[in-house]
Amino acid sequence: MRKTIDTREAILERAVDLASTDGLEGLTIGRLAGELEMSKSGLFGHFGSKEDLQIATIERAGRRFIGRVVEPAYRSTPEGAERLRALVNGYIDHMAEDIFPGGCFWAAASAEFDGRPGPVRDAVKDAMAAWLAELERQAEAAGADDPKQLAFELHALAAGANQRYQLFGDPEAFEHARRGIERLLG
Numbered sequence: 001m002r003k004t005i006d007t008r009e010a011i012l013e014r015a016v017d018l019a020s021t022d023g024l025e026g027l028t029i030g031r032l033a034g035e036l037e038m039s040k041s042g043l044f045g046h047f048g049s050k051e052d053l054q055i056a057t058i059e060r061a062g063r064r065f066i067g068r069v070v071e072p073a074y075r076s077t078p079e080g081a082e083r084l085r086a087l088v089n090g091y092i093d094h095m096a097e098d099i100f101p102g103g104c105f106w107a108a109a110s111a112e113f114d115g116r117p118g119p120v121r122d123a124v125k126d127a128m129a130a131w132l133a134e135l136e137r138q139a140e141a142a143g144a145d146d147p148k149q150l151a152f153e154l155h156a157l158a159a160g161a162n163q164r165y166q167l168f169g170d171p172e173a174f175e176h177a178r179r180g181i182e183r184l185l186g
Helices: 002-022 027-037 039-046 050-076 081-096 107-115 119-141 147-168 173-185
Strands: none
Touching: 002 027, 002 050, 002 107, 027 039, 027 050, 050 081, 050 107, 050 119, 081 119, 081 147, 081 173, 107 119, 107 147, 119 147, 147 173
16 A cells, blocks of 8 residues: 555656646646656556546645645744745745746646636635635734735735746846845835
8 A cells, every 4th residue: 555655646746747847738647657657557547537637736736835835934933924924935935946847836737727617727726725815814914904915916926936937037036026025024
């Protein structure tokens, strides 16, 4: 049983990286099998369909994000302004460190599925909604006049930095976002 879990996790780790560059639609059992030197049937045994693979990939990307961004902020800062700053700066660090080869997994998946109905879109939407809700919750704990607006603006700065870095190769994009974040958080 442990080997099956380890194999599934290895598959999903590679799937997240591939999806960050090729999109969730570009993620196929055949491509993954080739990348991992597995048989298609062996890989298919871990996922019943392409949609199941896509949803499992989204869940794995979420666990990676929580481990790299959310958990460190919770361990190191108190709720409110300090945690909000740590969360957003952790998100910027996450993108700047090229954790995903194709940039922010969430930006790519959101753009790819924002106009498509179905379970994959719902999984992306639910993950993004949880992130925005946490930013809003911390903004409220920090005493922000309009926590929803502040969460929106902080996320928009981070997403804009990712796009500018990925599309233009601008190494200063994340520093621009950090300065904007500091202006907002004052």
